[in-house]
Amino acid sequence: MKAYKVAIFIFSIIACLAAIAALFPEEGITAGEITLNFPSLSEFTSEEQVPEQPELTPEELLAIRAMQMRQEQEEGFINFFRENEAAIHFPADDSAYHYLDPLFEALDGADSTLVRIVHYGDSQIEEDRISNMLRRRLQEQFGGQGVGIVPLYQSVQSQTIGQSCSYEPTRYSVFWLSSFRRKGSRRYGPMGQLAVINSNINLSIVPRTKVTGFYSAHYFNTLTLITAPQNTITAGLKGKRQTINSDGSNLQFTEFQLQDSTTTVNLSLAGAGDVYGVMMTGKTGVNIDNMPMRGCSGTIFSGIDSQQLKAYFAYTNTRLIIMQFGGNSMPYLKTQKAIDNYAATIGEQVRYMQRQAPNAQILFIGPSDMTTRIQGKMQTYTWLEDVDNALMKEVTDAGAAYWSLFKAMGGKGAMAQWVRSGLAGSDYIHFTRKGATEVGNMLSNALMTGYDYYKWRQREFAPIPKAQPQVNTLSIDSNSYTK
């Protein structure tokens, strides 16, 4: 075959394809459930239409964010709170930005007591991601030990501690598939999940340091077992065994006092009953619970027994509840009505948690940017920005604070860039560990800017009126065992 014939063949093919491109409808040809697409001629001839995305790379953006925070502090905290996209949005009725003061006051007093921050979230916070960085920062500044509460059986290992059980106990969860629900009971405990044991089970806990390196969270001197009141459980630690009391309260807290340098522990449980979790803490300082709820969109809290939540928040002196949800709803929110309904449900959940933890402030973190393929290009979900705005309005109207992760990470199209920079995975939804560290850092910075403002006001102006903590009237049993 002559070469010129081959050249004609190639050009003919290109001409045919160009003709198809010229004639092909832009919205594609739909036949039943299938839509055929083909690029239009203008896509070849004009400059490629890049989906909306920040001009800066995430690295540049992160660096600028940090610098901006420093500058904004100098120029005035108020401007920062009002204008910066990485700042926490305060409740609608808090024009003076004082909402988090009770938390900051508690943190200042953490040298003599335990202060708890509970971080609920979807799979973005699995493996102790984001929480880990916040914990590290706060424990460095205010002291404290331990990782807080963990479930008896951990299906996704944390990057901070390793857990292994001698067998997988029966588990129930309020946030997972309906087959995991517990019929006729809302007593899922503070984590929204529980393990039911009916024979001997051993739990061993070891530090995991490869990612995080050794830090305060790996050490603890108090181990607290949290169980249901009606049980026949006996717990053994370091060769000594004791029976857990059952006194009819909503949660049974059983404390074991250990050496200050403890990082590894083997707990054996016998008998039968519900176990809500195991808590590792120091005696003072900050404690941050990482409570991932895979697949959850944050609408399940009212499905947890209110007395149990109250008992937990009161016993642990919880002063901040972080709720980080929204990503799992994104693919299903496709109308303004659906968005409004979802935001309203979240508003109700926030109010519900406010009632259960009257001493705690609430910070809701909205969905990150999430990208999907729209007409062949990776773009932010069409409704994501609307969801973020609707959530912010509902949450702040409900009297809680809101942090827009979507805006903080760069807004529309940011996720595609984070993926390219190795800060997010190729599902265009989840952060990598590196990305989660950056988000944790940014969140800590946003929070601590509020703290700086609080301290600045303390120095410069009149003292802050002290929040009046409610008297804890719950009956809490505490078995103490000192090694």
Added chain:
Amino acid sequence: MTQFLQHIFSFDPNSPLLFTQFYFWAFFAVVYALFALLQSKRLLRNAFLFFVSLFFYYKTSGLALLILLFVTLSDWLIAKRIEKNRDRQHDRRAKAWLIISVVIDLGLLAYFKYAYFFTNMVNDLLGTDMQVFDVFSFIGNGFTDSGPFNVDKIVLPVGISFYIFQVISYTADVYQRRIRTVGNLLDFGFYVSFFPQLVAGPIVRAAEFIPQLYKPFHLSKRQFGIAVFWILNGLIKKIVFSDYLAVNFIDRVFDNPLLFSGFENIAALFLYSLQVYADFSGYTDIAIGVAMLMGFYLPKNFNSPYKALNPQEFWRRWHMSLSKWLKTYLYIPLGGNRNATFGTYFWIITIAAIALILTGSWLATAIIAAVGCAVALVAILMPQRRKKIYANLNSFITMLLGGLWHGASWNFMIWGGLNGIGMIVYKLWKDLNWHWRIILLTLITAALYTLRHFYPIPVANLFAVWAGVIWCGTLIRYIWFIAQKSYTIAIITRKKYLTELTTKLANAWAVLQTFTFITFTRLFFRSGSNLDPATANHEAWETAKQMVQQIGSTWNTNIIPQVLIQYDKVFILFFIGMIIHWLPDKFKQWYRLNFAMLPLWLIAIIVIITVVFVYQFITADLQAFIYFQF
């Protein structure tokens, strides 16, 4: 207009010329039109293709073009020195020139590809915290005031591993007198940089390609049809079976294995086996097709590798151009299957020492030392086995270094090592009789189940289950072997159809075992791919560990049907891909030839339909993210 021209002729790292993009085909159409005008004048044709290839490489890699030009020039000059010295019987001088050339070539490869790997290794060994520093960027910055190059990062030039191996093959072939040197630098430059195979192979050995430089253009109608077939075949493989599966399932799992169940993790591994094959072989299919349209023949690079009956055969079917290169320029110089050379001992001792120091484990040291002593003892006491030991050592080193060629992290070394072990185990297994096979396998399986009983760690679970499956298959084959000793059964089984059936069953079992083994080794291959070289070692190892953790832990079997239903398109594509892969060669040849014989207008219609078809996969909606594991 200026902007348009700038867009066409300038280097943009975000838009390289890839076979799967329209711009490449527009580029190729223009190149081919000019080629059609020039093809009758051989030197002009070669020079034209050389400059076009340089432009192609510049669009893909920017200033790394200078490296390509440098090795082209240095090897062309050195090969001339080698030939001159060989002709004058100055063999030592010729050898010295060969060594200089290999040192330059491998030095460049080591610098650009392995700088991070070596730096990490030194830091691990000495506890230092050294960082890489790009000398070339530093020098480049010296020429300007603005300092445009980043000295803290060494960027890997695209395709460097391929063209460095090509130039080494040229000087080595000249030294071995397999070919004469190429007189004209433009001809030689064309051989090194021929754009269809420049960035992803196949690795064309000098002896195979250089004679084609001097032949006039010739393309029969059938060859034309075959070339178009390869291009379409490659496009479908790359876009449908590779990119679609990767984006919608595989990448997600490998990026974050802990988010997925054991079943999803193992499915991702098997799917990855298809993906990596479709990706790599798809790209080389297109390269072969494009080259063939210009009248050049590139060697076949893949021969349905997952049809392999054992790991040894796999490597004769997978990335064949690399396997042949390694055999010719590494395995045989090491001594091949005849003896051990200085190189054999050097590499074995070096690799073992580095591995031991890095593990920092006395147990590992003891195990490696014990294996080393046992092998040495057998070699001393049983001279008849010595050759086999040498051959195994040489092939193991070849596999390890071949692994490292694929990427600069320990994962690729482990991957290569596992393949080496697979080949050696297969060779040893082949030499055993059926009684020994079943005894040995029973012992290994029992040991693994005991280990699993006392230490129920995921990796022990994984190996125990795998050993259990192999043991069951081997037991059935063993029973068959014993049964055939019975006269009556032997009479029955001699019937032709039964013999054919049992042979087919045995082959299918061997294919599945090999496929599973190769898939398992991919765990280390994939998790080391596409990583920032600065953190590749750590990340790759973590990913592999997390996947083993998920696969080796208890599975929630209830979710398997849900996973299959939700990812139905992904799994259907996988099964279609594997079925096509396992179609008999004769059948594939039959439809390929029939395609080639079709009239031109029909081929054109098929091309257009195929383009529209694959475009649907490029624009297909992403699979929604679904969680199955609690």
